[in-house]
Amino acid sequence: MSGLLIDNISMRFDLPNGGSVQALKNVTLDIKSGELLSVLGPSGCGKTTLLNIVAGFLAPTEGQVVVNDHAVKGPGPERGMVFQQGALFEWMTVRENVSFGPDMKKMPRIKSVKIVDRLLEVVGLQDFKDKAVYELSGGMQQRVALARCLANEPDVILMDEPLGALDALTREKMQSLVLDLWKETGKTIILITHSVEEALLLGERLLVMAPRPGRIHKEYRLPFAEMGVGADLRAVKKHPDYAKTREEILAMIWEMEEEIMGRTEESA
Numbered sequence: 001m002s003g004l005l006i007d008n009i010s011m012r013f014d015l016p017n018g019g020s021v022q023a024l025k026n027v028t029l030d031i032k033s034g035e036l037l038s039v040l041g042p043s044g045c046g047k048t049t050l051l052n053i054v055a056g057f058l059a060p061t062e063g064q065v066v067v068n069d070h071a072v073k074g075p076g077p078e079r080g081m082v083f084q085q086g087a088l089f090e091w092m093t094v095r096e097n098v099s100f101g102p103d104m105k106k107m108p109r110i111k112s113v114k115i116v117d118r119l120l121e122v123v124g125l126q127d128f129k130d131k132a133v134y135e136l137s138g139g140m141q142q143r144v145a146l147a148r149c150l151a152n153e154p155d156v157i158l159m160d161e162p163l164g165a166l167d168a169l170t171r172e173k174m175q176s177l178v179l180d181l182w183k184e185t186g187k188t189i190i191l192i193t194h195s196v197e198e199a200l201l202l203g204e205r206l207l208v209m210a211p212r213p214g215r216i217h218k219e220y221r222l223p224f225a226e227m228g229v230g231a232d233l234r235a236v237k238k239h240p241d242y243a244k245t246r247e248e249i250l251a252m253i254w255e256m257e258e259e260i261m262g263r264t265e266e267s268a
């Protein structure tokens with residue numbers, strides 16, 4: 001079966017002072033192929049740790065991640081990552097960046113040019129192919145990062161705050177782009193965000209995580225991602241359930257943060 005299983009993952013970091021941090025405890029999640037999952041939670045609840053384990057950058061202390069029936073042992077081409085800052089090759093052109101994966105795979109030039117052209121069109125950068133990365137705005141750089149990730153033909157795209165560094169307007173445009181790409185490519189996407197609005201708009205399934213130890217606190221199934229494909233996201237936000245769910249999640253996270261602050265003050 002294709003898809004992704006996070007099977008009873010726990011992660012403990014040993015600290016130099018002899019102590020340890022339980023970053024995740026018994027996290028289990030079955031993600032179907034083509035699902036768009038957003039993950040939200042207060043700072044320190046283990047979002048990035050979870051994503052890094054799925055990416056294969058970190059090995060969990062317990063449990064395993066299974067992708068397309070294979071246990072994850074490290075990074076692999078079936079899982080692509082998009083970071084907050086594009087992590088692009090600054091000295092290369094847009095085309096060279098997107099073409100990097102296919103070139104490494106020694107894909108015939110004629111085929112890679114076709115793929116890269118198509119992807120740059122999808123992300124709206126067809127007129128910027130030969131520009132150097134440093135000549136582009138932040139939003140454009142994230143478009144390149146998305147296209148570069150897609151050029152490797154991953155089954156799963158892992159996004160760690162991919163739009164966090166963008167201004168509000170660009171961010172909104174990019175949210176639409178992520179939804180359109182999701183629909184068009186049918187990829188499985190896991191997106192971590194600090195923004196409740198973004199998690200609501202982009203998660204057909206939304207997880208709220210809680211800290212200490214990091215765990216799944218609540219899960220929602222939401223209609224807004226489906227509604228937002230090819231539509232005006234501001235219209236989606238006017239849906240009465242959107243405001244209601246937003247308030248509920250904000251209160252939930254607020255309460256968790258208060259509790260963390262309380263605990264921090266007690267231990268000070």
Ligand SMILES: Nc1ncnc2c1ncn2[C@@H]1O[C@H](COP(=O)(O)OP(=O)(O)OP(=O)(O)O)[C@@H](O)[C@H]1O
Nearest residue numbers: 013021023041042043044045046047048049050214
């Ligand atoms: N390499 C590490 N060594 C020790 N502790 C770590 C390490 N990486 C993460 N942690 C701890 O694990 C916990 C979870 O961290 P993580 O970065 O995954 O949380 P997060 O939810 O992504 O936070 P944020 O929203 O602030 O990015 C935190 O308490 C963090 O301090």
